[in-house]
Amino acid sequence: MVGWGCAARLDTSGTARFTDADSWWRQLCGHIDVEDEVGLPGCGPVAFTSLAFADQPGDSVLVLPEVVVGERDGVRWITTIGDAPEPVVEPVRQPGTVSYSDGRLSSTGYRQAVTAAVDRMRDSGGDLLKVVLAHDLVANTSEPLDERFLLHNLASRYSNCWTFAVDGLVGATPELLLERRGYEVRSRVLAGTAWPHPGRTDDEIAAELLASAKNRSEHQYASESLAERLRPFCSELSVPASPSVLRLRNVLHLATDVEGKLADTPEGPGLLSVVEAVHPTAAVGGTPTANAVPLIAELEGMDRGRYAGPVGWIDGSGNGEFGIALRCGQVEQQSTAGAGSGGARGGRVRLFAGGGIVPDSDPDQEVAEAEAKLLPVREALEGVR
Numbered sequence: 001m002v003g004w005g006c007a008a009r010l011d012t013s014g015t016a017r018f019t020d021a022d023s024w025w026r027q028l029c030g031h032i033d034v035e036d037e038v039g040l041p042g043c044g045p046v047a048f049t050s051l052a053f054a055d056q057p058g059d060s061v062l063v064l065p066e067v068v069v070g071e072r073d074g075v076r077w078i079t080t081i082g083d084a085p086e087p088v089v090e091p092v093r094q095p096g097t098v099s100y101s102d103g104r105l106s107s108t109g110y111r112q113a114v115t116a117a118v119d120r121m122r123d124s125g126g127d128l129l130k131v132v133l134a135h136d137l138v139a140n141t142s143e144p145l146d147e148r149f150l151l152h153n154l155a156s157r158y159s160n161c162w163t164f165a166v167d168g169l170v171g172a173t174p175e176l177l178l179e180r181r182g183y184e185v186r187s188r189v190l191a192g193t194a195w196p197h198p199g200r201t202d203d204e205i206a207a208e209l210l211a212s213a214k215n216r217s218e219h220q221y222a223s224e225s226l227a228e229r230l231r232p233f234c235s236e237l238s239v240p241a242s243p244s245v246l247r248l249r250n251v252l253h254l255a256t257d258v259e260g261k262l263a264d265t266p267e268g269p270g271l272l273s274v275v276e277a278v279h280p281t282a283a284v285g286g287t288p289t290a291n292a293v294p295l296i297a298e299l300e301g302m303d304r305g306r307y308a309g310p311v312g313w314i315d316g317s318g319n320g321e322f323g324i325a326l327r328c329g330q331v332e333q334q335s336t337a338g339a340g341s342g343g344a345r346g347g348r349v350r351l352f353a354g355g356g357i358v359p360d361s362d363p364d365q366e367v368a369e370a371e372a373k374l375l376p377v378r379e380a381l382e383g384v385r
């Protein structure tokens, strides 16, 4: 789905962000008279949604576009809210040259944070089993950044990912936090990563990944965390006993596809309540969550913003799809002014990537893994084909 214009918008933050979003959306939909000739999930009003990773700090946003163009199962539709104006479609602009600088946590700082996390886990007597750390990287473009350029490049290179752009957060995530279609729910849990090495085939790397005790433990924490928190909402839940391998251009992941049936009535806890219950899984938080999440803030010392938070859409019937906002960048500046105004021209994007740290993690390998995970957005910005 692609949307433009803004018929309504909610900005919220803090621990109440999920319930704020849920009540705002239910109330708003209650006031909209819908004529829907298509009747598929995503038809009618849709809120493009991106929620902060952490309770504090971080801003969350829901946008009801004036126009949405959608396609699902070969059916295409257009939804308009009110008398939405015809869009003026301008050609996609190229970002010019791209240069990089350290973000709030450099690679060196990230390596130190990983080392500190490993020490803390080894000294914890089992109170901390996994923590997911990340760092950021700033990309500066010589021309104003057109989000459509990034989106198009990500979508064409990562067709088995969910490509998103919500209020400046643009990415292509391979991880589905939760999809709801009627009573059916689905999730793709990822954790455990390998990346291409010269002289080794993808099959060899995939076999090694499946056989790696470190990656299997990282993965198991993540799939168990999702399943444990989703189970109370479900009358049926199927969780494969062992993971498969998801192959992407830049990395390979251990993956578990979870499927379930919601036990509730349509008036029961909605998609946003279930999303709140499962976030953050141990794919982006850690194990146990209550010990890992405060350590993230302490060791990273940066605001993740909406990176690693739920991102996706919800419709008026409570159907929707939320990915985990990974392999993404937050556009912080598109352009300020042209010559003569004294303002900077060009764009600025803050890219994020990280990984799950367990007691036997090697800091150098973790830095290399985060670099591999930065590649999708870097290459999309650079227009690599």
Ligand SMILES: C=C(O[C@H]1C=CC=C(C(=O)O)[C@@H]1O)C(=O)O
Residues within 6 Å of the ligand: 132, 134, 175, 190, 191, 192, 193, 218, 253, 282, 283, 284, 326, 327, 352, 353, 354, 355, 356, 357, 373
């Ligand atoms: C935290 C990230 O990835 C998560 C998702 C898949 C695999 C992961 C891993 O192997 O560490 C991470 O849990 C990221 O991409 O920034």
